[in-house]
Amino acid sequence: MPKRRPYKLPASLRIGPFTYQVESLPKPAAIEEGVYGDCDLDNNHIRIAAGMSAPRRAETLLHESFHAMFNASSLKGTRAIERHEEAIVSALSNTMAQFMRDNPAAVRGIIDALTG
Ligand SMILES: [Zn+2]
Numbered sequence: 001m002p003k004r005r006p007y008k009l010p011a012s013l014r015i016g017p018f019t020y021q022v023e024s025l026p027k028p029a030a031i032e033e034g035v036y037g038d039c040d041l042d043n044n045h046i047r048i049a050a051g052m053s054a055p056r057r058a059e060t061l062l063h064e065s066f067h068a069m070f071n072a073s074s075l076k077g078t079r080a081i082e083r084h085e086e087a088i089v090s091a092l093s094n095t096m097a098q099f100m101r102d103n104p105a106a107v108r109g110i111i112d113a114l115t116g
Helices: 027-033 054-072 085-102 104-115
Strands: 012-015 018-025 037-040 045-049
Touching: 012 054, 018 027, 018 037, 018 054, 037 054, 045 054, 054 085, 085 104
Parallel strands: 018 045
Antiparallel strands: 012 018, 037 045
16 A cells, blocks of 8 residues: 655634634544544634544544534524534535545646635
């Protein structure tokens, strides 16, 4: 199996009106908390567990970013939708990770169009 490049987390992400600081969550803490990552909406902090594969870390960053987007959107506070937040966020992060992996030219084209 070819060795994958390590995944370097970004230092921060702009999501809605907020800037989230991104940092690694030490593996023992992640195991103790039973999480791959977390998103602290009160303090604009995203943590991603260390010691996972590059694809898992990347997908987890997407996942936690979707929680922040959920919060920044009008979806937060909509009780009927909020009840399903974890399922919605998981579905989006998994399918978005697959879409980005399998369609890199399209993703670059989207980024170029948005930032052009
Ligand atoms: Zn989640």
